[in-house]
Amino acid sequence: MQYFIKKCPECSGDDLFINRDKGEIICRACGLVIEDKMVDAGQEWREFEAEGGETGRRRSGAPMTYTQFDQGLGTEVGQKADLFNLDSKDRNKFFRLRKWQYRISTAIERNLKLALAELKRVSSFLKLPKSVEEEAAMIYTQAVQRGLVRGRSMESVVAGALYAACRRHEVPRTLDELSEASNIEKKEIGRTYRFVTRELGISILPSNPADYIARFASSLKLNPETQSKAVEILDEAQHEELTSGRGPTGIAAAALYVAALMHGEKRTQREVADVAGVTEVTIRNRYKELLDKLDLERRMKEERKKGRRKKLVVNTKKGRR
DNA sequence: AAGACGAAAGTGGTTGA
DNA sequence: TCAACAACTTTCGTCTT
Numbered sequence: 001m002q003y004f005i006k007k008c009p010e011c012s013g014d015d016l017f018i019n020r021d022k023g024e025i026i027c028r029a030c031g032l033v034i035e036d037k038m039v040d041a042g043q044e045w046r047e048f049e050a051e052g053g054e055t056g057r058r059r060s061g062a063p064m065t066y067t068q069f070d071q072g073l074g075t076e077v078g079q080k081a082d083l084f085n086l087d088s089k090d091r092n093k094f095f096r097l098r099k100w101q102y103r104i105s106t107a108i109e110r111n112l113k114l115a116l117a118e119l120k121r122v123s124s125f126l127k128l129p130k131s132v133e134e135e136a137a138m139i140y141t142q143a144v145q146r147g148l149v150r151g152r153s154m155e156s157v158v159a160g161a162l163y164a165a166c167r168r169h170e171v172p173r174t175l176d177e178l179s180e181a182s183n184i185e186k187k188e189i190g191r192t193y194r195f196v197t198r199e200l201g202i203s204i205l206p207s208n209p210a211d212y213i214a215r216f217a218s219s220l221k222l223n224p225e226t227q228s229k230a231v232e233i234l235d236e237a238q239h240e241e242l243t244s245g246r247g248p249t250g251i252a253a254a255a256l257y258v259a260a261l262m263h264g265e266k267r268t269q270r271e272v273a274d275v276a277g278v279t280e281v282t283i284r285n286r287y288k289e290l291l292d293k294l295d296l297e298r299r300m301k302e303e304r305k306k307g308r309r310k311k312l313v314v315n316t317k318k319g320r321r
Numbered sequence: 322a323a324g325a326c327g328a329a330a331g332t333g334g335t336t337g338a
Numbered sequence: 339t340c341a342a343c344a345a346c347t348t349t350c351g352t353c354t355t
Binding site: 246247250278279281282285 | 345346347348
């Protein structure tokens with residue numbers, strides 16, 4: 001892997017944190033998300049000839065990818081040259097097989113072509129990293145092969161596959177976001193998502209509220225400190241078993257809200273609620289639980305004092321100017 | 322006046338008989 | 339298939355800053 005960015009353009013610090021799954025480079029010093037679409041310049045070694053001839057790997061041909069409708073590789077039954085070696089019986093068989101192969105593959109491929117175009121559209125709308133898109137395409141391909149699309153709209157299965165892929169890569173998008181991007185009802189996506197993952201035996205960990213923090217925090221323009229405070233709170237909340245059974249977005253939102261208060265970067269419940277896609281009431285409920293169980297009230301006062309002192313210093317500086 | 326808070330009723334989904 | 343249930347939402351009135 002090779003990265004072209006060596007220094008943070010914001011603060012020119014060189015302590016860059018690279019998160020491959022999320023496709024992000026984050027500056028540890030100032031929290032800036034520098035790049036959310038990385039180029040994977042790594043080499044990909046793959047066996048092209050399964051049998052006979054040379055062993056060892058060669059780098060040739062297009063990289064295999066599931067986002068191409070036939071994974072970048074076409075399948076044909078036999079080649080013309082083979083015909084000379086067959087008697088008439090086998091020759092008939094050969095034609096029959098090729099005909100079927102053609103029929104089956106064209107039906108599936110036509111579907112895949114359409115579906116993958118849709119998948120790319122939605123994925124780019126949501127600015128998802130390539131790795132997630134790949135995973136989603138793979139899931140969709142398997143779903144088609146298992147005949148799971150029958151009776152469901154292609155678009156909804158695509159959305160379901162993307163949702164599953166996001167979860168697996170720990171870059172969760174909410175059902176709402178997916179719904180907006182794909183014009184499919186939220187519950188429909190949820191349904192196909194559950195169905196597909198169950199049928200394909202894909203195990204998904206329950207999504208972690210912490211995964212949402214970074215995204216929410218950046219759309220609220222909060223400090224990295226506040227952000228890590230929120231993650232801290234989240235950790236404690238998990239210890240107190242405040243998180244199970246609750247919607248992860250609500251918890252993330254509440255933690256962020258509290259953290260913002262503590263660091264004097266107040267955001268209204270409304271603002272936080274909007275970016276998290278929950279209501280103020282939910283934030284209030286979670287927030288109340290957090291205060292109760294974590295003894296945050298006292299700590300919050302302390303932190304706020306610190307914050308005020310800082311502000312005071314800033315003000316006097318300004319006053320001198 | 323805006324934001325925070327809380328109560329009450331409604332919604333959509335899960336679970337277990 | 340139905341009822342009970344928990345989480346979350348909507349709505350609205352009241353309190354606080």
